[in-house]
Amino acid sequence: MWRLVHRALSVLCPLLPGRVRFRIWKLLCSRGSRSWEPDGQAQRVEGHMYIKLSTLVRPSEGQVTDFVRRNTNIPVPIVIDNVTVDGETALVLSELPGTTVREIHRDSGVSDEQAAKLSRQLARLLAGLRSLPPPASGVCGWGHGPVHCERICMDSKPRGPWSSVDEFHTWMVARSRIVAPPEKSDEVWSCIKAAHSRPHRICLTHNDLASQNILVDEQFNITGIIDWEAAAWMPEYWEYTKSMFLPWDRKGWWYRIMRDVFPQYEVERQAELYIWNYREVYS
Structure with a gap:
């Protein structure tokens, strides 16, 4: 009713x-x-x-x-x-029915069976989101404007838009001022180059997909995905890498869930980890 x-x-x-x-x-x-x-x-x-x-x-x-x-x-x-x-x-x-996955995890934990079920549902639901035709304006926020994202700028000031994924990657690397240790420099830059040279579509991205923004019922069926304030048109791997931007989301059950949803972007994930670990600019 x-x-x-x-x-x-x-x-x-x-x-x-x-x-x-x-x-x-x-x-x-x-x-x-x-x-x-x-x-x-x-x-x-x-x-x-x-x-x-x-x-x-x-x-x-x-x-x-x-x-x-x-x-x-x-x-x-x-x-x-x-x-x-x-x-x-x-x-x-x-209001949507259900409880956030984060609340369930805090109270009773997420089993392997529940994690697998969540991965299957997310893969199906996000496929529809990612199939929507992107705007001609390139990498951008909603309405073709700048992107609001703490991964791009820690103070969340909007940045962009960028006319292409290549332009976005060039800007992001230049802004981050990556300084890797000499013994890892070749490895870091080789990985970043490999990730950024792959062809990437532009997809509509929630851009803050996390356990607190996913609602499920008692059978662990997804009943809602909420908080779309950061949604933007981003490179196709961004939903995956951004979901693990916070250190505590980079391992354990949440990492396994997202890896199963997006198994094709491990090179991009590693490149993002290098950028996060060795960048000099955080805001």
Whole structure:
């Protein structure tokens, strides 16, 4: 029932003036904070909804979430409203069933069987995302603009766009100022060159695929992939390597899951590890 309600609201909300909608969502956020703790930027509110409301919320998150819902089989929230007033954006999303994989891991761990099941589902769902035709503008953020990504720039300032994957690679290596130890220099640069010389398609990429952004039910079926704020058109291996940007995600069960989803990008993963380990510029 709630899904029908949320779809109806997504049609009706744009009929109201933006300032009226914004005030309603701000009031609901205030009410929701009395009953539920915020989940990052998102505040749970009445009506099985979540609201992200601040100057840090980008309208592009709602736009790409709606695009993914309409063009793939990936379960994502319904965008009920996405309104900006005086520099503040209120992004209103439907609640999805399930529990994050990170919560399950913290509470009871992820078995080998569950990890394999998750890999199979992710491979199928992400294949649809990666089959979408890319824009002619090259490597870029949503709307052909710059990319918001802490892997590219640790302070998350947007960078780009780049007209091609080659241009992106050239910029990334130059910016990183890689200084490898003399005894490893040939190995490091040979790996980076091999990875970057491979032909890569440009694919729509979640760009923050992690265990806290994947929801599953009790049978470990994926019920949702959330938080699309960093989504961008990136080289095809980026979903894999970016998912292991944080040191604790580079080994163990999460690494095994993502390796099984993307077994073809081990050279690119090693090249990224070298860049991360030996770069001088972090922001």
